Amino acid sequence: MSGALVIIGVYLFLVGSCVASFINVVIDRVPQGKSIVSDRSHCDACQHPIKAYDLIPVVSYILLRGKCRYCKQKIGLRSFIIECIGGLMMLFCFYRFGVSWMTPLSFLVFMILLAITMIDFDTMTIPNGLVISLFALAVIQYFLQPELDLFTRMIGMISVSGIMLGLTLIIPDSFGGGDIKLMAASGFLLGWANNLLAAFIGILIAGGYATYLLLTKKNSRKDHIAFGPYLSIGIYLALLYGNEVIRWYLSLFHL
Numbered sequence: 001m002s003g004a005l006v007i008i009g010v011y012l013f014l015v016g017s018c019v020a021s022f023i024n025v026v027i028d029r030v031p032q033g034k035s036i037v038s039d040r041s042h043c044d045a046c047q048h049p050i051k052a053y054d055l056i057p058v059v060s061y062i063l064l065r066g067k068c069r070y071c072k073q074k075i076g077l078r079s080f081i082i083e084c085i086g087g088l089m090m091l092f093c094f095y096r097f098g099v100s101w102m103t104p105l106s107f108l109v110f111m112i113l114l115a116i117t118m119i120d121f122d123t124m125t126i127p128n129g130l131v132i133s134l135f136a137l138a139v140i141q142y143f144l145q146p147e148l149d150l151f152t153r154m155i156g157m158i159s160v161s162g163i164m165l166g167l168t169l170i171i172p173d174s175f176g177g178g179d180i181k182l183m184a185a186s187g188f189l190l191g192w193a194n195n196l197l198a199a200f201i202g203i204l205i206a207g208g209y210a211t212y213l214l215l216t217k218k219n220s221r222k223d224h225i226a227f228g229p230y231l232s233i234g235i236y237l238a239l240l241y242g243n244e245v246i247r248w249y250l251s252l253f254h255l
């Protein structure tokens with residue numbers, strides 16, 4: 001039994017890191033407007049095309065000791081870390097949901113949110129394609145989990161994003177268009193209650209981080225911070241644990 005579990009674990013880790021390897025391509029190429037499917041991968045330093053056997057996620061980086069096979073230039077550690085995160089998250093989703101469609105779905109949601117997070121950190125924008133991908137996953141999830149009804153999801157789409165849009169009209173640039181669209185897509189995924197929770201968690205973490213930056217004078221009040229990463233953390237936590245948190249919160253009031 002335990003031997004079989006190890007094989008399943010290794011398999012899931014590899015599947016997760018392969019998807020993450022594709023997400024690395026998305027993170028690198030989408031902000032530059034490059035194709036994510038047609039171009040061959042090549043070394044950033046010497047432009048040498050990378051052979052398929054050097055593109056195995058996690059494993060190739062370790063075998064090559066983090067250096068290009070041809071010019072020995074260091075390969076970015078970030079891609080390797082993201083591949084490891086992908087493998088570990090696939091294991092975690094399986095641990096959380098077991099043999100269920102929620103395992104691949106929640107994993108893919110995480111991967112899209114990870115791409116949004118990295119691209120928002122890099123460029124301060126959230127590509128529409130990623131928001132649309134998240135919405136497409138939400139639609140699939142609606143057919144798999146119809147208990148979360150269409151009305152709850154539609155209210156979820158407009159509640160948080162509507163407030164954010166209203167605030168942006170009053171205080172220009174308080175939220176980016178990408179943040180608003182992201183919360184609309186996550187509203188359809190989570191329904192209004194969990195989406196409110198997601199926004200609350202995101203604002204709490206972003207607020208804490210912004211306060212830290214102000215106090216340590218690393219940022220002035222006028223500097224913007226990318227909001228997408230914090231919203232993404234909120235969305236993912238709400239997807240995994242939102243129902244439990246809301247049940248606990250209501251129990252405090254004996255509801």
Ligand SMILES: [Zn+2]
Pocket residue numbers: 043044045046047048068069070071072073
């Ligand atoms: Zn090279």
